[in-house]
Amino acid sequence: MxxxxxxxxxxxxxxxxxxxxxxxxxxxxxxxxxxxxxxxxxxxxxxxxxxxxxxxxxxxxxxxxxxxxxxxxxxxxxxxxxxxxxxxxxxxxxxxxxxxxxxxxxxxxxxxxxxxxxxxxxxxxxxxxxxxxxxxxxxxxxxxxxxxxxxxxxxxxxxxxxxxxxxxxxxxxxYRGWHANPYIGREFHGIWGDFDVKITIDPTYTIGGTGILQNANKIGHGYQDEGKTVEHGSDPITWHFVAENVHDFMWAADPDYTHETAQVPGGPLLRFFYQKNDENQEAWAQLQDYMVQAVPFMNKTFGEYPYESYAFVQGGDGGMEYPMATLITGNRNLRSLVGVAVHEMFHSWYQGVLATNESLYPWMDEGFTSFASSITMQHLFQPESDAFPHSGSYRGYYFMANSGDEEPLTTHSDMYHSNRSYGINAYSKGAVFLAQLGYVIGEENMMKGLRQYYNKWKFRHPTDVDVIREMEKVSGIELDWYLTNFVYTTDQVDYAIEYVRSAGEETFVQLQRIGEMMMPIDLYVEYNDGTTEIYYMPLRIMRGEKPVENEEASRVNMPAWPWTYPTYGLRISRPLSEIARIEIDPTGRMADTDRSNNVYDNTVEIIPFTDPTR
Ligand SMILES: [Zn+2]
Missing domain, CATH: 2.60.40 (Immunoglobulin-like)
Structure with missing residues (x-):
């Protein structure tokens, strides 16, 4: 203790x-x-x-x-x-x-x-x-x-x-001591500080990566002031980079890089380093426009990117994030290229600036990054859509949860028994953690809490407790149960409508908690006249209620559900004959691993109900 x-x-x-x-x-x-x-x-x-x-x-x-x-x-x-x-x-x-x-x-x-x-x-x-x-x-x-x-x-x-x-x-x-983990191919944790790096290399090579070039006018290679060109002989040249307030330094070098820049209004300056060819040049040209459009949205929605530049560098073996830069493979179609660029740049928020220990909390960098990327990709490619952007993450999580092979999110990232298990947990369940939190405390609270977490913990090493505390502060809702059960265990959410019965002018609905994981319930009741009511049952352990989220449906606040009770009965104040459909969380944000038992509709046979308590 x-x-x-x-x-x-x-x-x-x-x-x-x-x-x-x-x-x-x-x-x-x-x-x-x-x-x-x-x-x-x-x-x-x-x-x-x-x-x-x-x-x-x-x-x-x-x-x-x-x-x-x-x-x-x-x-x-x-x-x-x-x-x-x-x-x-x-x-x-x-x-x-x-x-x-x-x-x-x-x-x-x-x-x-x-x-x-x-x-x-x-x-x-x-x-x-x-x-x-x-x-x-x-x-x-x-x-x-x-x-x-x-x-x-x-x-x-x-x-x-x-x-x-x-x-x-x-x-x-x-505070947990040394993190001298042997490198077996996965995650990182570094010390905050400054880097002053001088790299001497053959003059034909262009370098891109972390930091600000200090001797641009001597180097050229696309860094110099406009209109100036720099001639080099055959002797090696020395590049001098400085990066302040970062926890790592990456660089890449190639003699065939094309180096282009695009300025985001109000900053940062975006740099692009790639080997231009007939297949990829169109996608890389469009990438620049997409990122100039994306970054202001990312800043507004998730907090301000704090450095003066960011570099997208062709290299590596997929996409990997570093401070102020990323290495991405570059021979991709437009959608894939923008997708990897948005994802990796979001790591500037989740890991670059909020430097969570990736070995212990891979879901807080990959999961939060996936969450933010899904929202941003929808904003870029389907701006009119109101589809739930995280359904892919939920599908991944459901696959793993229902496979019987799930390990808790607290597993050290090097020690998952399979790469698949690590990948789904870190990327999918980590995104579900936030999206589902939007269901628990309300979407607006969750997004505000996420920005508050960023602003409070930037340039530090936050933990899972630190993000949940900001969510508690912003919502006034107790969330320790959410962290301990969804993150520290593999307990699953499964709620059901056990039965619905006619009770004269009223309707009786019995809900059942089948899964181990407790959750508040939004029960949507749709009537034949087209109106909807939401019966809202918070958990007693939450010590609070989320704000009304859906203005189109009226909300009926029900007494809180003490989670140890396996069932919850409620009365709807209209006869069953007027009800078209009853559903637990039709928004799909509650990660219910068996949604087949979440719905009642009027095609189900009506059983007359006699309430023994009356
Ligand atoms: Zn990632």
């Missing part, structure tokens, strides 16, 4: 703390060997209340070696990612990735360290006291792996360098 209370206190806005990292890196890339040397100066601020005697770095490229944990995971999981499969096991010495640490010092003195797979363990000479900082200086030599997953060289579309998870990166330490 004490532990749980401490957890909540640690995430309270007043006592919250987070570490800070300031990286300065100088990289020299040799494009003939795919190797680079690096110097890294890292100023690390221990803002925790704890004394640290060890630190850990991630060495992600080490995952791309035969026999690595990632390799074995892919060889043994029941449904391996097709992009990985057995490919790591077959990499040659020239194709593997690695980081060799040449020197490492803490505050000017050599420090003891050991590489263990994808983690560098460092035993400090001097512990770092609470409120103190320490400076780590490292030199390293790395080989860029052949692209297997996310990062690497020579991706399937011919992009030479997708440089994500590419540098020795200090692991995050937070």
């Amino acid at each position: 004490a532990g749980a209370l401490l957890d909540l206190q640690a995430q309270d806005g007043e006592t919250y703390w987070q570490q800070r990292a300031e990286y300065e890196m100088e990289i020299e890339m040799d494009v003939s060997t795919n190797r680079f040397t690096g110097e890294q100066k890292l100023t690390y601020y221990n803002n925790s209340p704890d004394t640290l005697d060890r630190v850990f770095y991630h060495l992600y490229f080490n995952a791309f070696q035969p026999g690595s944990m990632m390799d074995v995971r892919s060889l043994t999981i029941e449904d391996p990612d097709r992009r990985v499969g057995d490919r790591i096991s077959k990499l040659t010495p020239e194709e593997i990735g690695y980081h060799h640490i040449l020197t490492l010092e803490q505050d000017g003195k050599e420090v003891s360290h050991k590489i263990s797979g994808t983690i560098l363990e460092v035993w400090l000479n001097e512990p770092i006291l609470p409120g103190e900082k320490s400076e780590f200086s490292m030199t390293f030599e790395s080989q860029v792996p052949l692209q297997i997953r996310r990062s690497g060289r020579d991706n399937a579309e011919g992009i030479e360098y997708s440089m994500s998870q590419w540098y020795p990166k200090m692991a995050e330490y937070d």
Whole structure:
């Protein structure tokens, strides 16, 4: 109990703390060997209340070696990612990735360290006291792996360098301690801070990625002031990027990039890096117009994007988000290209700015991103439609829930028993979490709560408790039951109309909770005269009611349902002969895993009812 209370206190806005990292890196890339040397100066601020005697770095490229944990995971999981499969096991010495640490010092003195797979363990000479900082200086030599997953060289579309998870990166330490998770191909958690990165590379390469280029007029490549051109000789050139208040830094480089920009009125500047060809150029041209239209809608609906630029960079192996930029595969039709661009840019909200630990809360970045993307894609492609935008997410969730194979949303993202189970939970059930919350507290409250959560927790590491607390504050409704049951368990929602009976001038309806998961009920009663009434039964445990959402139907507020009661009987004040249809939540927002028992209509045989309580 004490532990749980401490957890909540640690995430309270007043006592919250987070570490800070300031990286300065100088990289020299040799494009003939795919190797680079690096110097890294890292100023690390221990803002925790704890004394640290060890630190850990991630060495992600080490995952791309035969026999690595990632390799074995892919060889043994029941449904391996097709992009990985057995490919790591077959990499040659020239194709593997690695980081060799040449020197490492803490505050000017050599420090003891050991590489263990994808983690560098460092035993400090001097512990770092609470409120103190320490400076780590490292030199390293790395080989860029052949692209297997996310990062690497020579991706399937011919992009030479997708440089994500590419540098020795200090692991995050937070109120739950160190997060030195071995890299087996999935999620990330990084320290908030600043990056100052100098990359020296062959002058024919164009670089796109995180950060603001500091020497644009010397570089050219589409970054320079309009009208100016920059001539380069054959000597390598040094690109200088700065990114402030981010938790990672990605870059990509290719000699055949086309670099175009589009300005969103009021900001940000959008950059597009892609290999233009006859098949994709039309889609990439239209993408720019779509994103200029999308970003103001995204800002207004979900909170303001806070950086001055954002880059869509062809690279990687699908779509993957990074601060201020994304890597996306680019040879797609328009709808697919806009879809991946919107999705990845939304990660700027859900993970980029609200930096939830992706290993612990993948549903809070992928799920919330899917939720926001579905709304935005409908706004872009079917602006007149009032269809429920999240039905695809519900279908995914129902498939998993009814398969008997569901794992709770709290499962660590590396430890799901299948990729399918991870994918449906993180993307679909995570989106359902929000859409269904709209049913529980009202759509407007939920959207307002989501913006409030963004504004309160931006540039921090929020948790599931932090989002539910904002939803409670905005609605005045208690929601701990919703978090604990829908997220921490696989309990399902299944409510039924058990029976409907005529009771003279009234109609008696018996509702039944079949699933373990409790929910408030909107019961729609449609009459033969075309009018509709909503009988609303909140849960007693909610200690409140949602506002009226549907102005076209009158709402009858019923006594709250104490969730332990398996049934709930109610009287409708009109005779059964006047009723056309009764349905539990026809909006489809309550994630009822068996909707077949949610409806009564007047084709069902009428059984005369004698109420024993009368
Ligand atoms: Zn995503």
